[in-house]
Amino acid sequence: MRTETVKISDKNRNTRTIRDAVERAGKILRGGGLVAFPTETVYGLGGDALNPESARKIYAAKGRPSDNPLIVHICRWEDLAPLVKEIPETAERLGKAFWPGPLTMILKKSDMVPKETTGGLSTVAVRMPSDRTALSLIRAAGGYVAAPSANISGRPSPTLAKYVEEDLSGRVEMILDGGQACIGLESTIIDLTEETPMILRPGYITEEMLSGILGKVETDKGIMPESSGIAPKAPGMKYRHYAPKADLTIVSGEEEAVVRRINELLMKAEEKGLRSGVIATDATVGRYQATLIKSAGNRQKEEDAARELYRILREFDEEKADVIYSEAFDESGIGQAVMNRLLKAAGHHIEEV
Ligand code: AMP
């Protein structure tokens, strides 16, 4: 299969060529084909959410275990009701506050949603993204697009179209290239099917923001940094995701101590002839001696690290790093999600100094 890439920006969005391309992409989805598209979180690998064959194709293209359910993307609030048994009041409040946006809600599914899309579960994950290209594509596809992240299973989620091409070229009919994903980490997932709403995956919409709307909110213990032994509730969170090819270690503590310890580790790596990399911040990037040093941005802005993390991990793969040492990030705001993904990428290998 030949993969066509179409570049979309705010400059060309309203041209005839681009509108036609999005219509064509929608037609591919309605016909049971696959299209990768940008969202504000990461790129998605889209198929028709109501077509079991499309779900099977998505799993095959990603090499994803088929017990790992897909998120159904919609573009209008009215399209939610047919997907679910009921819309709880909690969902209404969250929808008003955060949709369109990086929040996925788990609700009880209706018969309209095939079990292939939900990995056999009786619940369905639904999200309305805010990215304009995503919204136009969903509309053109008939309203319901199932989309996991557009990477081969086990690789970092793509935040740029070139990474989608790297992983999925020849496996999807079209890639819509909308530039760099502005958030860079997957959506927050909240389960609304139980008595107390529960966060199954941290993301840009934080626990604080959610409890501001809902009151009491819990976080799945399986995703807490200190409990790597407990099975998480979102089936996908149990897999070793976001794994770079190199061995990744996180070093946490006061800035000076962290810089000193990472430099020590770098010396040891060099003695062994290993190609080493560092994930630093703007303030510390000049203080390391390593083959590959990358800044995740301003330490005071956790959004920077969120946006850059997956790109950095992929670059280390391209550049064939053997070992990577990363500074830890503050857990405030989206920092919690950054540390959640970083810990998974490191196989929970963290050193306190
Ligand atoms: P991705 O599509 O790559 O962002 O991954 C989707 C995530 O949502 C995975 O971790 C899934 O396990 C999780 N998910 C999707 N549907 C459900 C559901 N019905 N219940 C719990 N988790 C879900």
Ligand code: MG
């Ligand atoms: Mg994924």
